[in-house]
Amino acid sequence: MSDPINGKVIVITGASSGLGEAAARHLSAQGASVVLGARRAERIEALATELAAGGGKALAVATDVTHSDQVKRLVDAAVERYGRIDVMINNAGLMPLSPLERLKLDDWNRMIDVNVKGVLYGIAAALPHMIRRKSGHIVNVASVAGHVVRPGGAVYSATKTAVRVISEGLRQEVKPHNIRTTVISPGAVASELPDSITENAIAADMQKFYEDVAIPADSFARAVAFALSQPQEVDVNEILYRPTRQLL
Numbered sequence: 001m002s003d004p005i006n007g008k009v010i011v012i013t014g015a016s017s018g019l020g021e022a023a024a025r026h027l028s029a030q031g032a033s034v035v036l037g038a039r040r041a042e043r044i045e046a047l048a049t050e051l052a053a054g055g056g057k058a059l060a061v062a063t064d065v066t067h068s069d070q071v072k073r074l075v076d077a078a079v080e081r082y083g084r085i086d087v088m089i090n091n092a093g094l095m096p097l098s099p100l101e102r103l104k105l106d107d108w109n110r111m112i113d114v115n116v117k118g119v120l121y122g123i124a125a126a127l128p129h130m131i132r133r134k135s136g137h138i139v140n141v142a143s144v145a146g147h148v149v150r151p152g153g154a155v156y157s158a159t160k161t162a163v164r165v166i167s168e169g170l171r172q173e174v175k176p177h178n179i180r181t182t183v184i185s186p187g188a189v190a191s192e193l194p195d196s197i198t199e200n201a202i203a204a205d206m207q208k209f210y211e212d213v214a215i216p217a218d219s220f221a222r223a224v225a226f227a228l229s230q231p232q233e234v235d236v237n238e239i240l241y242r243p244t245r246q247l248l
């Protein structure tokens, strides 16, 4: 028997666009209660209103994942509204690629704060609830860039490699608590991600690359749904996927 998504309480960071938004729509359509976190409150509020109008259950909580107290507030809001948290999807992230010699320290710090610390804060917020109930599923979003590094991607790849390593450590540690862990590593998926690039030449190249090869964000939503809908005894630990056209 598969584990249905219907009725699950699912918290998603970075739900205001791209992969997070697509996952929220897909999981809501399958009957999950979705709790949406992102900084652009107007976007997640509009999405929650839209999902509720369609018969879904959705809550929006303005959240900056670089602040641990805000991520805790997001998860606590889910527990308060729906009684528990079944799934935490640590998805918020950004990708301001640049060669190291450009010394874009602000971009490095933002990537480390959002892509790494944001994931850790999500784990910190969700884990106590899940351990208490001896049940839960944590989904962390890494990237193909967590498997390969290319010029301009040193810091981004480092953050995504960190997400994979943290996820594997988490996987082993939460075995006694009956908690499942999945790390999803997508290739090029159409979203606002390339907009975070501040280096003009790389931004232009990446926009072109995404136009040429990127696949729709519902590919990510289906990957999440696959992991979540496995029977309790099945723990899908990593999903790595690319557009069929993408080489590296």
Ligand SMILES: NC(=O)c1ccc[n+]([C@@H]2O[C@H](COP(=O)([O-])OP(=O)(O)OC[C@H]3O[C@@H](n4cnc5c(N)ncnc54)[C@H](OP(=O)(O)O)[C@@H]3O)[C@@H](O)[C@H]2O)c1
Residues within 6 Å of the ligand: 013, 014, 015, 016, 017, 018, 019, 020, 037, 038, 039, 040, 041, 043, 063, 064, 065, 066, 091, 092, 093, 094, 095, 114, 141, 142, 143, 144, 185, 186, 187, 188, 189, 190, 191, 192, 193, 194
């Ligand atoms: N698209 C791809 O090709 C691809 C491939 C591999 C991995 N990924 C990963 O997928 C994840 C989602 O990215 P995406 O492609 O969907 O890009 P996106 O459309 O730019 O979405 C990024 C999301 O992260 C949120 N975010 C950024 N900084 C945040 C912060 N400080 N606090 C809370 N939320 C924050 C944004 O919301 P606000 O701006 O409203 O806060 C937005 O909802 C990222 O981790 C990315 O690295 C994407």
